[in-house]
Amino acid sequence: MKIAAFGGAGYIGSHTVRELMDRGHTLAVFDNLSSGLRGNLQPGAEFIHGDILQPTQVLEFLQKFQPEGVIHLAAFKAAGESMTNPEKYSTNNITGSLNLLNACAATGVKYFVFSSSAATYGAPQYLPMDEKHPTNPENYYGYTKLAIEQYLKWYDQLKSIKYAALRYFNAAGYDVQGRLNGLEQKPANLLPVVMECAAGMRASMQVFGNDYPTPDGTGVRDYIHVNDLAIGHALAFEKLASTQQSFIVNLGVNSGLSVLDVIKAAEKVSGRKVNYQIVARRAGDPAEVVADPRLAKEMLGWEAKHSDLQTLVETTWKAYLANGVVR
Numbered sequence: 001m002k003i004a005a006f007g008g009a010g011y012i013g014s015h016t017v018r019e020l021m022d023r024g025h026t027l028a029v030f031d032n033l034s035s036g037l038r039g040n041l042q043p044g045a046e047f048i049h050g051d052i053l054q055p056t057q058v059l060e061f062l063q064k065f066q067p068e069g070v071i072h073l074a075a076f077k078a079a080g081e082s083m084t085n086p087e088k089y090s091t092n093n094i095t096g097s098l099n100l101l102n103a104c105a106a107t108g109v110k111y112f113v114f115s116s117s118a119a120t121y122g123a124p125q126y127l128p129m130d131e132k133h134p135t136n137p138e139n140y141y142g143y144t145k146l147a148i149e150q151y152l153k154w155y156d157q158l159k160s161i162k163y164a165a166l167r168y169f170n171a172a173g174y175d176v177q178g179r180l181n182g183l184e185q186k187p188a189n190l191l192p193v194v195m196e197c198a199a200g201m202r203a204s205m206q207v208f209g210n211d212y213p214t215p216d217g218t219g220v221r222d223y224i225h226v227n228d229l230a231i232g233h234a235l236a237f238e239k240l241a242s243t244q245q246s247f248i249v250n251l252g253v254n255s256g257l258s259v260l261d262v263i264k265a266a267e268k269v270s271g272r273k274v275n276y277q278i279v280a281r282r283a284g285d286p287a288e289v290v291a292d293p294r295l296a297k298e299m300l301g302w303e304a305k306h307s308d309l310q311t312l313v314e315t316t317w318k319a320y321l322a323n324g325v326v327r
């Protein structure tokens with residue numbers, strides 16, 4: 001299948017492009033490189049330096065490439081920033097996605113795989129969280145993802161674009177084969193922050209609270225390896241093509257790791273100290289978020305294979321070493 005990857009030069013996007021190409025699909029990447037990296041581009045996949053905020057660029061690209069499938073991972077994802085700068089998230093995440101959907105409708109794209117998020121659920125009302133969990137996003141980023149899922153429902157009904165919305169939990173790790181190691185600049189997520197400390201790129205980090213009702217008091221999350229996420233996208237396309245039925249599934253591993261679990265594992269793998277200060281809880285952070293991935297298993301035959309703590313931390317550390325940034 002010909003597949004256009006919007007945001008395909010990003011961290012998750014590039015791993016997904018690699019997986020789809022390994023499975024024989026023909027890929028073209030459309031990315032504005034606002035956070036995506038040229039170093040993440042895969043030989044054999046055409047690259048268009050464009051912006052989903054320019055509808056004509058999107059339309060001309062799809063008219064020329066004529067893909068059957070689209071993956072959409074072009075979005076801003078910093079939950080905290082979305083609460084102080086919602087305009088940026090409305091424009092890029094929502095308007096950008098509508099530009100993309102309209103171009104798909106105009107060019108006969110059949111399948112649309114959307115990078116959604118566990119942030120659509122908001123605070124957990126029960127754990128593990130399945131797809132029936134209420135969706136009450138607590139940050140504007142999570143709302144933008146939920147809003148786009150609603151548009152997808154309408155474009156399925158009115159324009160017969162079949163979609164898969166994949167609700168990621170916490171993406172982490174790097175390609176187990178070491179083919180991709182583009183580092184996020186100024187990261188806010190836990191794994192890269194911990195690794196920057198281990199690498200000596202930052203003197204210390206803050207642990208946002210150790211008074212949660214969790215085994216060691218720090219926040220617990222469901223970390224999923226980016227290779228597992230990529231495989232989930234590939235299986236989602238295959239499912240859409242075989243059933244012509246849209247669906248929403250969680251991609252997570254149904255087990256939680258705490259902040260201190262990650263810090264300790266990073267110290268063990270790197271042989272370096274990770275300095276941290278315990279500070280107040282971060283507003284909006286729930287104590288624990290864990291996915292119920294049963295539906296993805298039933299529907300796609302998908303289950304995480306690389307998302308154990310050792311692999312998550314080891315592959316991330318190797319990416320920092322490969323970039324020559326370890327001091």
Ligand code: WQD
Pocket residue numbers: 077079116117118119168169170171188189190191193205206207208209218219220221259282285
């Ligand atoms: C993980 C844990 C923090 C940094 C966010 C988005 C979510 C999704 C994943 C896209 C928490 C703690 C972190 C630090 C810390 N993104 N932490 N010090 O908040 O679970 O989810 O990224 O889909 O939508 O909301 O991820 O990596 O920021 O935090 O103590 O410097 O690590 O409190 O417990 P989060 P995170």
